[in-house]
Amino acid sequence: MKKLLILIGVVGLLSAVGCNPMDDIYDEIDTSLKVEGTVDYTLTDDDYSSLDLSHSNFSSIDEAKALIPALLKKKYPAFTANSLAKVTFNIYDPISIKEYTVTDSDYNEAGLSTDYVTEISDIQDILKFKYPQAKEGDYVKLTYNAIATPIQDTLTNDDYDLIGTELASQYSDAASSAAYNNDFDKRTGKSSYWTDDMIAEAILVVLNDRIDDASEGELYAVTYDTFNDNYEHVFQTMTFRYDGNEFSKFNSTPDGEYYQYTQSDYSLVATELADEYPTAASNLADHGNFYRKYTDNSSYWTDEMLIDAASVVLNEHFPDAADGKVFEIEFDTYGASNTETLTLVKNGNSYEPATSISITEETNVFAYTNGTWNEPLTLEKQDYYDMGLNYPDFDNMDDAAYKIGIFLNKKYPYAEPGDMVAVAFDYYSGGLRTRYANFIFEDGAFQYIPAVKEKSLQFGYDGSTWVPDNTIQYTFTTADYNFVAVELKDVYPDAASNLLSFGNFNRTGGSTSWNDEMMLDAINVVLDNLDPGAEVGQKYQVSYTIYAGGYSIETKSVIKAEDGTWVYN
Structure with a gap:
């Protein structure tokens, strides 16, 4: 009974001394114990608050790299140099749309033969050229x-x-008639008659x-x-172009120099194209005109054949015509016609x-998405109503994410895992x-990729502070020793024969022993095979079994040097 009373008294005394004296005791214990450790840690809401952040996320990777080291130093005061911490945190990473205007030289450098695009593949070539390192879900607003496709x-x-x-x-009279009848009068001889030029002006x-x-x-x-x-209403269409200052009538084909075939031209074509189109050329030679009545007749001249014939005639009469010359x-x-x-x-x-x-x-x-550039799928007005909305728009992002996901499941019933x-x-x-939003097909359905994402970074302790660290920990396997x-x-x-026999590195100093220089060669062999594409600056902590009068695990830190070799770090 006396011992219990003494314990209660001690607890009461501690409560009276400070807010949380156990923190002081814990810190004292931590600082007295120095260890080289490895830890996985996920930030909590309290952690973000302690870093004076208004939301439970970082606004960028750079912000995370700048703020997390102080948090780690406070949480792990006993850790020594070479300690590692893999930290998981939230980052606000909304869709960012880059903007780019294609320059005159871009078209040629992207492999186009014109200084404008004619189809989606041209745009894809330009974007592939400008953004060779594009990642899934990247966006570009391209000018x-x-x-021009005529606006109807x-x-x-x-x-x-x-x-x-x-x-x-x-x-x-013509203007009055148009206003009264809501049409253009094309009846010959009428005072209200509209010529095509008058219609263009109107x-x-x-x-x-x-x-x-x-x-x-x-x-x-x-x-x-x-x-x-004939007292009939006939709808016609006329096209106009805006040149930056005003509209003008636009011709679908340019005006060219007029040329009419002579009888000798038909003979010339029949002779020049006799080998290529024998039956049609023979018919042309006999009749002095191009057979265009029935397409299944062997004498029929297709549009492509007529262009070949015209090339023969024009090259004969205009041998010095410059490229771009129109006839x-x-x-x-x-x-059907003469x-x-x-x-x-x-x-x-x-x-x-x-x-x-x-x-x-x-x-x-x-x-x-999915390895290529395309315009995003744009919801049509009816799509919103089909989703049960009263208006053709969303006003809640959670609602949008949920309903668009269902919409995509129905639209792409054969989607495969990873499709975006x-x-x-x-x-x-x-x-x-x-x-804009990205969806990925996972677990049998399209899932919204949220703006706040979970990321992980590794930090290493250099003895005084925590710094972002890309160190990968790796332990040799049996296959590695062999x-x-x-x-x-x-x-x-x-040494290699001994290693093959025993499956560990002899570090006793004898004739079969591996010294530090030899060990670095061994590590180079393993890492070059394991990670041949490692970038300069990549770090590894490599562990392997040694024998030095007894078996133990030895660990070495290495880094990829600029000459492509691994060196001790």
Whole structure:
């Protein structure tokens, strides 16, 4: 009973002296015990708070490297030099979208033959060239030149009213008719008749009135209603280009120098192409025109054959034509019509179909997933409703992650483990904007990759402070001992023979012993085989069994030197 009372008194006294006297006792014990240790540690919420962080995560790897050493020194005061700590922590790592504008030289250096892109593979080549070290889930907002795709537009009733007002003084009857009937009168001989040039002028009035954000090179294909001599409404389309200052009518093919085949040209083609197209060439020689009636007839001239024929004729008559020279060539045919026309452009020793293209600057976001660059999957308006949402956007990220995951499971039922999908979706938070998220297929379903991720770093204690350390701990296996013995048998025959016999390194100092220099050679043999691609600066702590009057484990620290060898660290 007396002993129990004394113990209670001691506890009470300790409680009265300080907030937590056991901490002092623990620290005293820790500092009196010095050890070379290895530890795995995961930061807690209290740890982040003790580092004066407002959230339980770091904002970058650099911040983690800067703050964690002080925490380790406080937690492990007894650790000595060469101690290691593998620390697991949270890091805020949201999707970061790099921005890049393709330069003129990039197109050529990426292997393109033009200074603009024509298909997705061109964009992939450029991004592969610019970002050879891209990682899964990386994003780039790329600005580049591309062939403009016409934006489809249709004149409305209000547009016809505007035309009627703006062109009333120039084309009184025609303008009044357009405003009243909401079409362009194409009936021959009528005072309200609209020529194609007048229609182009009218459409320019509309485009200049309601489009104020066009980009240079952008095309607009405008559809309009006409009323013809047969009293029918026929919709037609005219294309316009914006040059950076104003709109103008855009031709689908460039104007070229006109040339019409002569009878001698048909004979020339029949002779020059007799070996390549014998039946068709023979028919041409007999009739003096190109057979174009039935495609399954052996005398039929395909479009490609007609281009070959035109190249023969143009090279004959215009041998000095420069590359890029455009010709509009007319020839006789037998088939649906009596004549046809080709617009061709000179390219080297031959000609090819000529079409006008407009180059415009485009900007789009691309994501690197599954080893290639593509635009993220963009949710359509109906997709949101199919997910049970009242509006075509999300306003809660947890909800988005959950529902998009289910959406992807249905869209890609045959996904394989590791498949990644980048998704673009509308998100409302004080305003509507596009957000991006990455999903990976794991455990049978698509999982959202959150912005806060778990990372691990290794730190080493150098005797005074903890520093980020890439040291890998490795223990020799039976195969390693045998491998060293075989690889070094010609260099150290006695020692290698002993190693092969006993499976450990003799360190007694005798004729079969391994000194430190020989041990470094052995470590080089093992690590070069184990990690041939190790970078300069990579560290290893290598452990192996030795015999020095008894068996024990010896550990050496090495580092990859700039000359590619492993040296003692």
